[in-house]
Structures are given as structure tokens and as C-alpha cells.
Amino acid sequence: xxxxxxxxxxxIVDYGVGNYLSVINALKFLGxxxxxxxxxxxxxxARAYILPGVGAFGEAMQNLKxxxxxxxxxxxxIVHKKPILGICLGMQLFAEDSEEKGFHEGLGWMKGHVxxxxxxxxxxxxxxxxxxxxxxxxxPLFVRTTTEPHFYFDHxxxxxxxxEYISATCHYGDEITAAIQKDNIFGVQFHPEKGQNxxxxxxxxxxxxxxxxxx
Amino acid sequence: MEKRRLIGCLVVKDxxxxxxxxxxxxxxxxxxxxxxxxxNNWGIDEIILLDIxxxxxxRAPDFAMVERVSKKCFVPLTVGGGIKGLEDIHHLIRHxxxxxxxxxxxxxxxxxxKKSAEVFGDQCIVISIDAKKTAxxxxxxxxxxxxxxxxxxxxxxxxxEKLGAGEIxxxxxxxxxxxxxxxxxxxxxxADAVSIPVIACGxxxxxxxxxxxxxxxxxxxxxxxxxxxxxxxxxxxTKAFLREHGFDVRLDSYATYEGFEFDVMGRVSKRMEExxxxxxxxYQPKEII
Numbered sequence: 001x002x003x004x005x006x007x008x009x010x011x012i013v014d015y016g017v018g019n020y021l022s023v024i025n026a027l028k029f030l031g032x033x034x035x036x037x038x039x040x041x042x043x044x045x046a047r048a049y050i051l052p053g054v055g056a057f058g059e060a061m062q063n064l065k066x067x068x069x070x071x072x073x074x075x076x077x078i079v080h081k082k083p084i085l086g087i088c089l090g091m092q093l094f095a096e097d098s099e100e101k102g103f104h105e106g107l108g109w110m111k112g113h114v115x116x117x118x119x120x121x122x123x124x125x126x127x128x129x130x131x132x133x134x135x136x137x138x139x140p141l142f143v144r145t146t147t148e149p150h151f152y153f154d155h156x157x158x159x160x161x162x163x164e165y166i167s168a169t170c171h172y173g174d175e176i177t178a179a180i181q182k183d184n185i186f187g188v189q190f191h192p193e194k195g196q197n198x199x200x201x202x203x204x205x206x207x208x209x210x211x212x213x214x215x
Numbered sequence: 216m217e218k219r220r221l222i223g224c225l226v227v228k229d230x231x232x233x234x235x236x237x238x239x240x241x242x243x244x245x246x247x248x249x250x251x252x253x254x255n256n257w258g259i260d261e262i263i264l265l266d267i268x269x270x271x272x273x274r275a276p277d278f279a280m281v282e283r284v285s286k287k288c289f290v291p292l293t294v295g296g297g298i299k300g301l302e303d304i305h306h307l308i309r310h311x312x313x314x315x316x317x318x319x320x321x322x323x324x325x326x327x328x329k330k331s332a333e334v335f336g337d338q339c340i341v342i343s344i345d346a347k348k349t350a351x352x353x354x355x356x357x358x359x360x361x362x363x364x365x366x367x368x369x370x371x372x373x374x375x376e377k378l379g380a381g382e383i384x385x386x387x388x389x390x391x392x393x394x395x396x397x398x399x400x401x402x403x404x405x406a407d408a409v410s411i412p413v414i415a416c417g418x419x420x421x422x423x424x425x426x427x428x429x430x431x432x433x434x435x436x437x438x439x440x441x442x443x444x445x446x447x448x449x450x451x452x453t454k455a456f457l458r459e460h461g462f463d464v465r466l467d468s469y470a471t472y473e474g475f476e477f478d479v480m481g482r483v484s485k486r487m488e489e490x491x492x493x494x495x496x497x498y499q500p501k502e503i504i
């Protein structure tokens with residue numbers, strides 16, 4: 001375990017939707033300490049964040065707004081440059097907007113839009129299952145995984161953004177954004193908490209990279 | 216590329232995993248958390264946990280069990296049984312489920328599919344269909360196959376898709392526990408009718424049946440329950456078989472998937488003595504995460 005991390009350093013943002021327990025189980029298995037909270041003072045005190053997600057975009061944004069933590073989170077991530085990892089819906093929330101069941105504004109931390117995966121031929125949507133990644137930026141998230149790791153995807157919408165932000169893609173009908181990174185903002189479309197050994201190695205890579213962030 | 220998905224289905228009755236035969240007879244297997252731990256270590260791609268008592272007994276899902284199970288499960292966990300409303304789904308996800316599967320409630324209260332998809336997203340909602348061949352259609356049955364609905368499997372699947380379901384989990388009551396293979400006709404009808412993923416289940420007794428599920432029936436993913444019990448490393452040998460038959464499966468566990476030989480029953484044959492001798496003195500390092 002990295003002795004640098006105290007319990008309050010890494011915060012899993014609890015915003016009502018999302019499979020926290022799966023993330024918690026994976027991090028506990030690896031021996032990390034963390035806090036699960038949605039309180040303003042906890043968010044301000046933490047040094048890094050994980051935004052999990054299973055849910056619909058609109059509902060998730062509404063929950064964040066109801067908890068009144070959008071400004072606090074934005075300040076910590078954009079102004080104080082604290083690292084954040086968004087998982088699945090958590091990553092999609094970084095976008096400007098989403099077309100999932102209507103039109104919803106996102107957190108807008110990253111330029112890009114969440115769009116539906118288009119039905120093409122006999123392509124079935126949602127995209128459910130294990131898919132192999134094509135990694136373009138290995139550091140820091142994928143340094144410990146295999147070269148073309150398999151990860152579990154489960155989504156009908158994906159994040160379309162500039163190529164410079166993309167660190168991994170997978171193929172499903174089209175190229176789909178599998179992982180993004182921009183400075184201190186990291187996001188993955190797949191579920192590392194449900195990625196067996198590669199998933200656990202992914203989290204190890206993320207936590208390891210946190211040591212280099214001084215704030 | 217997307218991998219072919221192999222799903223382990225655990226049928227839970229009275230808190231124990233059981234083997235189910237034609238939805239009538241049940242043979243005990245053991246504790247769910249132990250079954251999950253083994254399947255997980257043996258490289259299964261996904262686990263579906265079905266509590267078949269909950270609806271019949273009118274009780275809520277066993278959240279404590281889901282939480283115990285999820286601690287051992289590092290692959291996606293889909294949980295079903297006893298869901299009555301949004302609140303139950305919410306609790307299941309908070310207790311470690313990644314997706315939920317609904318059966319009775321999806322027919323009695325179709326609007327719940329829509330509402331739950333709006334809150335949790337389409338991808339989280341799996342609709343389970345238990346069908347039996349009657350006269351000339353596949354009719355959907357509720358209550359462990361005892362209550363006819365008058366709906367055909369194709370109709371229900373289409374309706375569920377329209378309301379926002381993310382996947383169909385399709386089980387054949389006739390083939391359940393028969394070891395005779397999937398009900399190819401049923402699966403084909405449903406898979407052709409919808410454009411969401413269809414998971415085939417019911418009747419696997421030979422690894423060949425999985426490949427039929429993909430090739431003949433057109434299923435997106437294949438599941439089995441009884442088949443995986445009482446056989447060591449069953450997902451590993453199944454994947455070795457599928458790999459040999461040209462399927463692109465995920466091979467991520469420590470096990471080697473090469474050099475397996477199968478007898479006519481689909482069981483793994485014993486390896487050559489020299490190979491086993493060599494293995495005895497080989498150092499097998501544990502993977503460091």
C-alpha cells in the first residue's frame with residue numbers, strides 16, 4: 001500500500017447513481033484507503049477523486065446539482081488541478097452535453113459531446129461485453145495492464161471528443177472512445193472495477209500516478 | 216474486437232445455489248459466494264445471479280447476499296429476483312450489483328422498464344424471459360414456469376426493447392437442465408426480432424452447445440447454469456473448446472488454453488503422463504497486481 005495516502009486523500013463521489021460497492025470492493029482488494037462522500041468539506045479536503053457511474057446522464061447531473069457539489073468539484077478539478085477519474089457515466093459527465101434521453105448539459109470540463117452509438121447492420125446496441133483496447137497513451141493508466149487489455153463495456157452512448165484527449169479506443173461498429181485524459185482529468189468508458197486482473201492493475205496504475213501530483 | 220461472452224448463471228433457492236431441472240426439480244450446490252469466487256477465478260466473463268424464491272415468497276431481494284457475493288466478484292454481476300420497483304433496483308446496485316434482471320415485474324408493470332431505464336440507463340436493465348413451446352408459439356411463463364401469460368417470447372422481447380431494456384436473457388423451460396443444448400429455434404426467433412443483445416440460456420450439456428448458441432441461434436452471449444457446477448475449471452475448458460473452434464473469446468486467467476483434448480461427452484481428456492510429470496516440478500508464479 002502506498003503510505004502517502006491517508007483515508008481522506010482519495011474520495012469516491014457518492015451522487016446517488018453508480019455502483020460504488022464494485023469500485024470499493026476492487027480498491028479494498030488492492031488495500032487502498034479512501035472515503036465515500038458527497039459532502040462539500042470532504043471534497044475540499046481530498047487530493048484526488050473517483051466518479052463512478054452506472055446510470056442515465058440526466059438523472060446523474062440532476063443528482064449532482066441537488067447535492068450542490070457541482071461548483072465545489074469544478075473548482076477542485078479545474079482551478080486546483082486535482083486528479084479525477086471518471087468511470088463510464090462518470091467520464092461522460094465531463095462532457096459539454098449528452099443526447100441520452102433528451103438533451104442534458106454536462107459538467108463541461110472537456111470539450112466534446114456524448115452521442116448515441118448508431119445501429120449499423122446487425123450491430124447490437126447497447127455495447128455490452130468484453131472488448132480489447134487500442135492504447136495510444138499508456139502512461140499513467142495502462143502502464144501495468146497487458147498491451148491490448150480486455151475490458152468490460154456496457155453502454156449505449158459514447159464520448160466524442162478531439163483525438164488529442166483520447167488515450168485508448170475500442171472497436172464496435174465505429175471507433176469508440178474507451179479512455180480519455182487531459183492534464184489532471186482521466187476517464188474510462190469501460191468498467192475497470194469489473195475488469196478482473198487487468199482492472200485491478202488499472203487501478204494500481206491510477207493510484208501509483210497520484211503520487212506525482214503535488215497539491 | 217468484441218469477445219464472445221460466456222456467462223455463468225447461478226440459480227439461488229433458499230439461499231443456496233441449486234441446479235434446476237425443467238423449473239421443477241432442484242439439486243443443491245452450495246453457497247453463492249463460493250460459487251461466484253470459483254467462477255471468477257476460472258475466468259468467466261460475467262455472472263448472473265437469480266434468486267428464484269423471492270417473487271414467489273413475496274419478499275424483497277436478499278441484499279445482504281448480493282453484498283457478500285459482490286466482494287468475490289471482479290466481473291460484471293447481474294442480479295435478479297424479487298424486484299418490485301425502482302427502490303429495489305437502487306438498493307441492489309448499492310449492494311454491489313452492476314445490472315439487474317427483471318422477469319415477473321416486467322410483464323405485470325411494463326412501465327417500470329421505462330422508468331428504470333430513465334434512471335439507471337438502458338444498459339443496466341436486463342429482461343428475463345422464460346418460454347415454453349405451446350401449440351405453435353413460444354409462450355412466456357411466469358412464476359418458475361407455472362403461470363402462462365398468453366404473450367409470445369418475440370412479442371415480449373420487442374416490447375421490452377421498445378420500453379428501453381438493454382438486454383434479453385432468454386431461457387427455455389423445456390430445455391432447462393436437459394443437457395440437450397439450447398432451444399435454437401426460440402433463440403433465433405427472438406434474436407432476429409430485436410436489435411439489443413440476447414443472452415441464450417437453458418440446456419447446455421456439452422461445450423458444442425455454446426458454439427451452436429452463437430452460430431445457429433445467433434445469440435450475442437451464451438449462458439449456462441448447471442453445466443458449470445461440479446466440474447473443475449469448467450469456464451477454462453469451455454473457452455479452450457470455443458477457441459479451438461474459431462471463436463474469439465477472452466483468455467485472461469492464468470490458465471493455459473492450449474492442448475486440451477475432449478472426449479465425445481465434451482469432457483476434458485487426461486493429459487499425457489510426461490506433461491503432468493513436468494508440471495509437477497514447474498514453478499508457477501502468482502501474478503502480481
